[in-house]
Amino acid sequence: MNDRLHHAFLKQASAADLLQHYQTGATFFASPRRSLLAHGVKAVLPPCEASQLAAKAAAWLQEARQEGRPPAVLMGALPFRLDGSSASPYLYMPQQLASGAGVDNAVTALSQAEKSCGAQLSMTPLMQPTPEAYRGNVRSALAAIRDSRFEKTVLSRSLTLDAKIAVPALLQRLAARNLRGYTFAIDLADAAAARAGAHRTLIGASPELLLARYGRELVSHPLAGSIPRSADAAEDRRRADGLLQSVKDLHEHALVVDAVAAAMRPYCKNLKVPAAPSLLATPTMWHLGTELRGELADLATTSLEVALALHPTPAVCGHPAAPAAKFIADAEGFDRRYFAGLVGWCDSRGDGEWAVTLRCAEVGADSATLYAGAGIVAGSEPQLELLETSAKLRTMLAAMNLELMLEDEPAKATS
Known part of the structure; x- marks a missing residue:
């Protein structure tokens, strides 16, 4: 990106x-409020303990600001697990940054004019765990819930495809289907790999805002309680109405909202928590969502600090967090890496947006790994949870123009 184009974008980009x-x-990140495009890596935040991430990042940004540069911005992604047993946190300052308006209908028109993302499978996809193993994991989780080990856990699946995928076209398609959400593409390649052209991109279209800070305004919009959508309008409406009245899903949602509110309150002068959730629709799913809004007590508190205080919420881990996370580590059978982590940006004023890393994939030169999960609480049904993960995987598969059979025939499945 040349300097002339960069400055024009700063003034008027869409x-x-x-x-x-x-x-x-x-690197690209877009929300309904703002979009960012970054090229090059000026510096990467050095490794540190998870408990020091927010403070190190804030000091790093302030140091850059004191050098007289324009407001510095940190971008990147943090993994689901911050204990060093998974992917490493990746936060960096870009060499060039263009800022624009939020996602709007012009993105849809752009996507419609774009060619296929070019996904072509070269071998049978690998699902971890298998459908039967996943149903078994759900049954084990339900037994643990009956034994009062935890109230909720979240179990996910990964799907690995050997395929060449045009990432720019895929990103446009995802953005067009996610006008009210958070669309991202984070380059994960280290310097040596990047020089060799071996980029690996974390790409996705998340419906869920973990935490945003705009001045003194704090916003979180957790989602929990979901059902796949139907192509039949009457059935789709019935499912949405049923979700709003589901005792199981309302309980699952309340666990998440209560935990998010408890984590936000220490940072707020006041916090508004709606009494009941509302419906949020994506092309493949209905979700229960609650938007929490607070007034930040101390402007020295950055968006990243509050986001890390919330992560992981019961929406992606469970409740209580420690036993739920241990169950995930023991049962799931694969490394989530950045899935169910957080992705976004923070500037030297402390403002920023951090989305939960959902409806995502890691895409390399010849392969891609997709991820999706479902919350397990008392009353969950193994086959329905399996089908929920399949519906969520279809967000990315549809953007790739891929149609795959993801699970055994439902009629043959056992509960």
């Missing part, structure tokens, strides 16, 4: 403008 200039190896 999300569609930035998407058109995205290339594999760059």
